[in-house]
Amino acid sequence: MNAVEPAPVVSLPRIPPGMLEGFARQELARGCLLSTPGDARDQVLIVDQGRLRVYLAGESRELSLSFLEPGDIYTTHTPTYLEAVVPTTVWLMETRRFARKLASDPAVTPVMMRVLGRLLVNAVNLIEDLAFREVPARLARFLTGLAERRGRPLDGGIWLVPLDLGTEDIASLLGSTRQTVSSLLNQWERDGILRRQGRRVLYIHALDSLRRLGAEI
Numbered sequence: 001m002n003a004v005e006p007a008p009v010v011s012l013p014r015i016p017p018g019m020l021e022g023f024a025r026q027e028l029a030r031g032c033l034l035s036t037p038g039d040a041r042d043q044v045l046i047v048d049q050g051r052l053r054v055y056l057a058g059e060s061r062e063l064s065l066s067f068l069e070p071g072d073i074y075t076t077h078t079p080t081y082l083e084a085v086v087p088t089t090v091w092l093m094e095t096r097r098f099a100r101k102l103a104s105d106p107a108v109t110p111v112m113m114r115v116l117g118r119l120l121v122n123a124v125n126l127i128e129d130l131a132f133r134e135v136p137a138r139l140a141r142f143l144t145g146l147a148e149r150r151g152r153p154l155d156g157g158i159w160l161v162p163l164d165l166g167t168e169d170i171a172s173l174l175g176s177t178r179q180t181v182s183s184l185l186n187q188w189e190r191d192g193i194l195r196r197q198g199r200r201v202l203y204i205h206a207l208d209s210l211r212r213l214g215a216e217i
Contacts, residue, residue: 025090034082042094085169160203
């Protein structure tokens with residue numbers, strides 16, 4: 001982990017101008033834990049580059065709650081683990097200082113609420129899926145949501161969906177295993193519902209079929 005250095009005033013995507021003033025920059029290697037539930041540090045962070053995984057961990061199992069992308073805001077003062085899943089750069093500020101900044105700069109509040117709201121929605125959806133749906137329905141709902149949020153419609157009812165999470169990451173978000181998720185994707189590819197192009201592009205040929213699979217309880 002590199003040393004912390006003072007942050008210049010720069011502007012990240014979706015971050016109001018001047019937002020980073022007073023933050024310190026830190027670089028994290030892939031696999032580095034930025035914080036753990038027992039960590040005494042109480043900091044607010046903004047992701048500059050890369051991706052952080054927010055997850056819970058027990059003795060033999062991990063459960064991902066969300067992935068933080070560039071521009072997202074989070075805090076280390078939660079009972080979660082924060083792990084860099086790729087080389088990642090973050091901006092850090094002590095929470096008390098950030099609270100004063102929040103009070104003096106109203107433009108910060110909508111950004112903070114957007115990220116916290118998304119994390120809450122992810123957590124509620126995860127609880128609902130784990131309680132009431134089997135893995136095929138969870139995966140179908142995940143892919144349908146991804147298509148609706150980030151997909152691009154093509155001719156013939158096909159959707160092009162960027163897939164920037166690996167199979168293991170998706171499995172962790174769904175409370176499943178990489179083998180199960182991979183097996184389902186292979187089956188749906190044979191059924192003509194979707195087609196994978198490499199590891200990062202997905203073509204959905206039958207979005208309505210995925211919606212029906214996701215509605216099964």
